[in-house]
Amino acid sequence: MTDHACPCGSGKKFKRCCDLYLSGQAYPNTAETLMRSRFSAYSMGNLTYLRKTWHPDTCPNLNQEDLETQWTRLEVVKCKSGLKRSIVEFKAWYTENDQEHVIHEISLFKLYKKRWVYLEALPGWSD
Template structure:
């Protein structure tokens, strides 16, 4: 049986993609990679990873995971900055989900910054 593709939408198995970041074996190299790994963390219910990658100035006490929502697909619509040479960047994305058997989607334009050399989520624009 082939390994399951990562929920973030990249063509790699979860263990080799966002799983490495979730386990702390690697850090996101770009703002987009962090955003993708956070989407996957929402899908897998990994609240610890979400909180760890949230900027301290905006971090809530809890990530607010809703077990009734199943995140199913991610579309990255636009990125600005956020590369290995930038200190900040944005990612606009559309996240698809299923809740109580009904399909839905949410769109966000997120801001990311480097903190102590690592990308963190700084909030929605």
């Protein structure tokens, strides 16, 4: 998988992109990078990484069945970066019953113990 394009849509090879984070070699230093790496984790079924990058106050009890969706591509629409909180608007496509669907969400990320973590989708901003 490391020679292929990264699932996050950055245009980089996986080995030089999200693999750095999913393998534990580095930790994302921006909310957008974290968002992209989390998409890669979802698309690859990396439950451990998703738990590690989710704020403990909002992290659901995920299991492997929650990762059975086939995510196909990600588009980061825009980001608003702050010192302690950041917002990432994105569209994520997935396949279900041989049909393509899209989720459009605005997500809130927060610095927690000096690392960016996913907090929640902003209410009324996802479809």
